[in-house]
Amino acid sequence: xxxxxxxxxxxxxxxxxxxxxxxxxxxxxxxxxxxxxxxxxxxxxxxxxxxxxxxxxxxxxxxxxxxxxxxxxxxxxxxxxxxxxxxxxxxxxxxxxxxxxxxxxxxxxxxxxxxxxxxxxxxxxxxxxxxxxxxxxxxxxxxxxxxxxxxxxxxxxxxxxxxxxxxxxxxxxxxxxxxxxxxxxxxxxxxxxxxxxxxxxxxxxxxxxxxxxxxxxxxxxxxxxxxxxxxxxxxxxxxxxxxxxxxxxxxxxxxxxxxxxxxxxxxxxxxxxxxxxxxxxxxxxxxxxxxxxxxxxxxxxxxxxxxxxxxxxxxxxxxx
Amino acid sequence: xxxxxxxxxxxxxxxxxxxxxxxxxxxxxxxxxxxxxxxxxxxxxxxxxxxxxxxxxxxxxxxxxxxxxxxxxxxxxxxxxxxxxxxxxxxxxxxxxxxxxxxxxxxxxxxxxxxxxxxxxxxxxxxxxxxxxxxxxxxxxxxxxxxxxxxxxxxxxxxxxxxxxxxxxxxxxxxxxxxxxxxxxxxxxxxxxxxxxxxxxxxxxxxxxxxxxxxxxxxxxxxxxxxxxxxxxxxxxxxxxxxxxxxxxxxxxxxxxxxxxxxxxxxxxxxxxxxxxxxxxxxxxxxxxxxxxxxxxxxxxxx
Numbered sequence: 001x002x003x004x005x006x007x008x009x010x011x012x013x014x015x016x017x018x019x020x021x022x023x024x025x026x027x028x029x030x031x032x033x034x035x036x037x038x039x040x041x042x043x044x045x046x047x048x049x050x051x052x053x054x055x056x057x058x059x060x061x062x063x064x065x066x067x068x069x070x071x072x073x074x075x076x077x078x079x080x081x082x083x084x085x086x087x088x089x090x091x092x093x094x095x096x097x098x099x100x101x102x103x104x105x106x107x108x109x110x111x112x113x114x115x116x117x118x119x120x121x122x123x124x125x126x127x128x129x130x131x132x133x134x135x136x137x138x139x140x141x142x143x144x145x146x147x148x149x150x151x152x153x154x155x156x157x158x159x160x161x162x163x164x165x166x167x168x169x170x171x172x173x174x175x176x177x178x179x180x181x182x183x184x185x186x187x188x189x190x191x192x193x194x195x196x197x198x199x200x201x202x203x204x205x206x207x208x209x210x211x212x213x214x215x216x217x218x219x220x221x222x223x224x225x226x227x228x229x230x231x232x233x234x235x236x237x238x239x240x241x242x243x244x245x246x247x248x249x250x251x252x253x254x255x256x257x258x259x260x261x262x263x264x265x266x267x268x269x270x271x272x273x274x275x276x277x278x279x280x281x282x283x284x285x286x287x288x289x290x291x292x293x294x295x296x297x298x299x300x301x302x303x304x305x306x307x308x309x310x311x312x313x314x315x316x317x318x319x320x
Numbered sequence: 321x322x323x324x325x326x327x328x329x330x331x332x333x334x335x336x337x338x339x340x341x342x343x344x345x346x347x348x349x350x351x352x353x354x355x356x357x358x359x360x361x362x363x364x365x366x367x368x369x370x371x372x373x374x375x376x377x378x379x380x381x382x383x384x385x386x387x388x389x390x391x392x393x394x395x396x397x398x399x400x401x402x403x404x405x406x407x408x409x410x411x412x413x414x415x416x417x418x419x420x421x422x423x424x425x426x427x428x429x430x431x432x433x434x435x436x437x438x439x440x441x442x443x444x445x446x447x448x449x450x451x452x453x454x455x456x457x458x459x460x461x462x463x464x465x466x467x468x469x470x471x472x473x474x475x476x477x478x479x480x481x482x483x484x485x486x487x488x489x490x491x492x493x494x495x496x497x498x499x500x501x502x503x504x505x506x507x508x509x510x511x512x513x514x515x516x517x518x519x520x521x522x523x524x525x526x527x528x529x530x531x532x533x534x535x536x537x538x539x540x541x542x543x544x545x546x547x548x549x550x551x552x553x554x555x556x557x558x559x560x561x562x563x564x565x566x567x568x569x570x571x572x573x574x575x576x577x578x579x580x581x582x583x584x585x586x587x588x589x590x591x592x593x594x595x596x597x598x599x600x601x602x603x604x605x606x607x608x609x610x611x612x613x614x615x616x617x618x619x620x621x622x623x
Contacts, residue, residue: 157585295464
């Protein structure tokens with residue numbers, strides 16, 4: 001198994017390298033440079049020129065790429081010119097927000113998907129099963145932004161159950177219980193939206209796993225030993241079906257990252273996705289390149305995680 | 321045309337003795353599944369209706385700003401109300417839907433052609449060709465393509481619709497290629513392919529004349545589902561403001577007015593019809609795709 005994991009990580013390195021090269025080339029095509037933001041009517045053009053010279057603006061591209069990538073590896077992505085902050089500091093705050101959102105979403109996702117998947121598989125072709133299949137079909141087909149807007153419209157504005165933007169009410173002190181609750185309250189609606197959209201894969205997988213397991217020998221053995229049917233489901237089938245579902249975690253993370261751009265923009269949630277759209281509109285290129293690189297790294301990490309869990313769960317799967 | 325009709329006659333004559341052909345199986349599946357039939361018929365009516373209606377609309381007249389009709393609610397003058405600039409929502413909906421559908425169709429055709437050819441060839445030959453393309457496909461699948469598409473859209477000079485289609489196609493063919501490859505890989509080891517090889521049939525003929533027809537139902541399913549996906553991606557990008565250029569309304573542009581909280585909470589007629597139309601298109605196309613997929617798999621068929 002270790003061999004598989006190490007091999008999988010080694011495959012990741014060239015992918016990261018090519019991605020970074022692609023981002024570097026894109027960054028070269030972006031108009032302006034980190035000093036454009038500093039230019040004011042009083043700035044001496046010669047001074048800017050001097051700064052450019054010093055920062056290696058006129059070095060050959062491979063040298064620039066090398067400087068950029070070594071700095072990036074140490075977490076130094078330069079300065080954001082709209083926020084006048086180091087990019088790493090700026091992203092750090094936003095990343096924490098996105099992380100909270102992601103954690104709650106994943107929790108809700110499995111909370112919804114596991115019972116639905118198991119029950120639909122157990123009572124196959126029942127009314128419940130058909131409803132679940134229909135639900136997972138709709139949640140698969142609906143685009144992120146349409147569902148987000150409909151949820152925000154109904155639960156946020158019409159019913160006023162949830163706040164419509166932000167992360168926390170300002171009236172609470174940091175660290176108090178009210179602050180924590182207000183924070184969770186703000187994350188709840190976007191997290192539910194995420195969870196509803198992400199359930200499809202887990203439900204369908206779990207449902208087929210349970211249906212397949214029903215005709216397996218170990219289930220028949222358990223039943224003939226006299227174990228009650230409920231216990232067979234909760235102890236035997238459930239455990240065997242859950243392991244492969246765990247492998248979905250990696251894909252869920254990847255899906256979350258892509259969706260965060262839409263969800264955070266719509267729900268006014270200051271995470272990395274919203275920051276990305278803001279930086280694109282504000283042409284804040286050092287932030288853009290850092291975010292694309294980070295998302296790329298996290299996406300790769302997500303698929304790596306999936307493969308590792310898979311190889312633990314099912315030793316037949318080998319990666320060459 | 322002649323050859324096709326001749327083929328059809330032979331097929332109908334043989335139908336008593338031979339197993340039903342792909343199209344017949346699909347037709348039977350749709351007869352059995354009422355919801356799929358309904359989806360297909362309503363989808364055809366909506367799409368054809370949008371294209372015909374869009375020619376009746378004077379786009380320049382429609383896009384003229386008239387501040388007196390700002391946020392006019394649905395009524396006699398505007399069936400679905402008006403937007404911030406007093407422009408008719410219904411007209412924008414039809415034109416937007418036409419643009420969105422046209423672009424989705426174009427992307428589906430381009431990515432489908434590239435994906436199918438590369439998938440079939442790599443799956444059939446295997447070896448180093450397969451290896452090289454799989455590395456490329458793996459790379460495309462693991463990068464944050466949505467973000468990179470957005471960056472490309474913003475840095476490309478002279479941005480227009482063909483460039484938008486091109487950018488999306490570059491990032492969307494690998495998904496199709498990967499699926500077609502895995503199917504052609506297993507199809508390639510079948511006896512009839514080996515028999516053709518032994519008889520000395522050229523590789524090109526085997527791939528496109530023998531293997532492709534046998535995979536046709538899977539290819540149709542894949543194209544249908546990717547069409548739905550492309551509608552979603554185009555409207556999503558236009559929603560964020562990185563899709564069609566501002567001069568060309570899309571369904572996503574109409575939905576994007578809802579990012580203004582006032583419009584979202586009170587002027588539902590601006591964004592809700594477009595959202596529901598997107599929802600309808602996605603559900604119907606996906607449902608049709610799944611019905612075809614079922615008919616392609618003998619174990620899941622209803623009919």
